[in-house]
Amino acid sequence: MIKKKLAPWEVLESTISYEDRWLKVRSDRCRTPQGSIIEPYHVIECSTWVNVLALTPEGQVILVREYRHGVRQILLGLPGGGVETTDEDVSAAIKRELLEETGYSGGTFFSIGQSYANPSNQDNTVWSFLAVDVTLSQEQQLDEAEHIEIVLHDFISFHEQVWSGAIPMQALYLATVGFATQFILRSTHPSLQPIRTQLLHHGS
Amino acid sequence: MIKKKLAPWEVLESTISYEDRWLKVRSDRCRTPQGSIIEPYHVIECSTWVNVLALTPEGQVILVREYRHGVRQILLGLPGGGVETTDEDVSAAIKRELLEETGYSGGTFFSIGQSYANPSNQDNTVWSFLAVDVTLSQEQQLDEAEHIEIVLHDFISFHEQVWSGAIPMQALYLATVGFATQFILRSTHPSLQPIRTQLLHHGS
Known part of the structure; x- marks a missing residue:
């Protein structure tokens, strides 16, 4: 098995699965450096x-x-x-x-x-x-x-x-x-x- | 102004706003001890x-x-x-x-x-x-x-x-x-x- 170096995932597509005044959920379709597709990957968008x-x-x-x-x-x-x-x-x-x-x-x-x-x-x-x-x-x-x-x-x-x-x-x-x-x-x-x-x- | 003691909110109603294998968002309609209605209040349900x-x-x-x-x-x-x-x-x-x-x-x-x-x-x-x-x-x-x-x-x-x-x-x-x-x-x-x-x- 060839192990690739750790690297960020490539985001192929992003959609918003939920959004109102209080909560925003972004759902990404990602490709890992190893070539796996990860979907959906939810990210909750927050302020600092x-x-x-x-x-x-x-x-x-x-x-x-x-x-x-x-x-x-x-x-x-x-x-x-x-x-x-x-x-x-x-x-x-x-x-x-x-x-x-x-x-x-x-x-x-x-x-x-x-x-x-x-x-x-x-x-x-x-x-x-x-x-x-x-x-x-x-x-x-x-x-x-x-x-x-x-x-x-x-x-x-x-x-x-x-x-x-x-x-x-x-x-x-x-x-x-x-x-x-x-x-x-x-x-x-x-x-x-x-x-x-x-x-x-x-x-x- | 009469200040009431801190106490848990009463949950009047709960709905699930989003659910899949990775994320579950419960949205509550709550009444505070002071009588205010808070809606929706989102809680992300997670495992320990x-x-x-x-x-x-x-x-x-x-x-x-x-x-x-x-x-x-x-x-x-x-x-x-x-x-x-x-x-x-x-x-x-x-x-x-x-x-x-x-x-x-x-x-x-x-x-x-x-x-x-x-x-x-x-x-x-x-x-x-x-x-x-x-x-x-x-x-x-x-x-x-x-x-x-x-x-x-x-x-x-x-x-x-x-x-x-x-x-x-x-x-x-x-x-x-x-x-x-x-x-x-x-x-x-x-x-x-x-x-x-x-x-x-x-x-x-």
């Missing part, structure tokens, strides 16, 4: 996503608590959402999302990592941010059907509870916690020094 | 997913390198997949996936954490595993259209490259790397001692 581990000057992480209908559970999560066409860039998008969902703003934002939500069947990238010294500046700006509670949580105990499984979370948020931890361990930002010292002390 | 950070006796992590059509990139990832109806439990599912995708088996498996792929729009949970002392026992068992390369990688350098962004990954795998790191730091399993010592030395 952003989320943030945002810290107050007191070192508290800002969490959002809301009902998630996919799994029918009330979960803690990080502020975040999709990049909109009116956002200048991903950094503007995460500042807007944080302000809308929590009312917090200001401080300093760091782009700390990127991941994929589901690279086999979704086309979007997820940007993880860390924000330090954000402060409460206004009320939440929620849609009528949105209901989001704000929960402040000590970062070190949050970190421990996330990885021990005591706070069940979306993998996209866990990725951001991982990126943030490594960023904090390597950062010299003065606001991060107390947390950095605690992280090193806890052997995390 | 599993993935594993599998280590050889030499402390190498077993990675799979494959083309992911959603983002049209060739990416490194962890072995994993969906739980099948023939799998006795999630532990059996991950052992089967590891063997099929890589040919490695044996060793000891630990269930180290759970996360959600996308709790707002998907109904599935993801189980993360750590495996130690797995060894090559047979050839890969791939479908005709599958093409997966096996890459062995020193764990410590893998850990550093993942969080520095040098190895772009799916968030579900990053969650598993995070769970595995914390598990290794707290484990007394003799096979994990060399990696644990290196992790502590690197301040991770």
Whole structure:
């Protein structure tokens, strides 16, 4: 058997199998480098996503608590959402999302990592941010059907509870916690020094 | 304004908007605790997913390198997949996936954490595993259209490259790397001692 090198599939044809305001499914007819035809291969088209581990000057992480209908559970999560066409860039998008969902703003934002939500069947990238010294500046700006509670949580105990499984979370948020931890361990930002010292002390 | 406590939405009606062998979209008509009607709310029905950070006796992590059509990139990832109806439990599912995708088996498996792929729009949970002392026992068992390369990688350098962004990954795998790191730091399993010592030395 001759094995060919890994290479992208050739897309022979694309059709839209489902589309409304909330969901768009593109279905491709593909040819692999080995010559196999794969059809249909569904890709869910999504906007770029952003989320943030945002810290107050007191070192508290800002969490959002809301009902998630996919799994029918009330979960803690990080502020975040999709990049909109009116956002200048991903950094503007995460500042807007944080302000809308929590009312917090200001401080300093760091782009700390990127991941994929589901690279086999979704086309979007997820940007993880860390924000330090954000402060409460206004009320939440929620849609009528949105209901989001704000929960402040000590970062070190949050970190421990996330990885021990005591706070069940979306993998996209866990990725951001991982990126943030490594960023904090390597950062010299003065606001991060107390947390950095605690992280090193806890052997995390 | 009277704010009601967070509570699950009531599902008034469910229809299937799209279904084939690869994708099932359920669309719900929901009533929120505040009385708003949300319609349609799409949920992509998925099987439970599993993935594993599998280590050889030499402390190498077993990675799979494959083309992911959603983002049209060739990416490194962890072995994993969906739980099948023939799998006795999630532990059996991950052992089967590891063997099929890589040919490695044996060793000891630990269930180290759970996360959600996308709790707002998907109904599935993801189980993360750590495996130690797995060894090559047979050839890969791939479908005709599958093409997966096996890459062995020193764990410590893998850990550093993942969080520095040098190895772009799916968030579900990053969650598993995070769970595995914390598990290794707290484990007394003799096979994990060399990696644990290196992790502590690197301040991770």
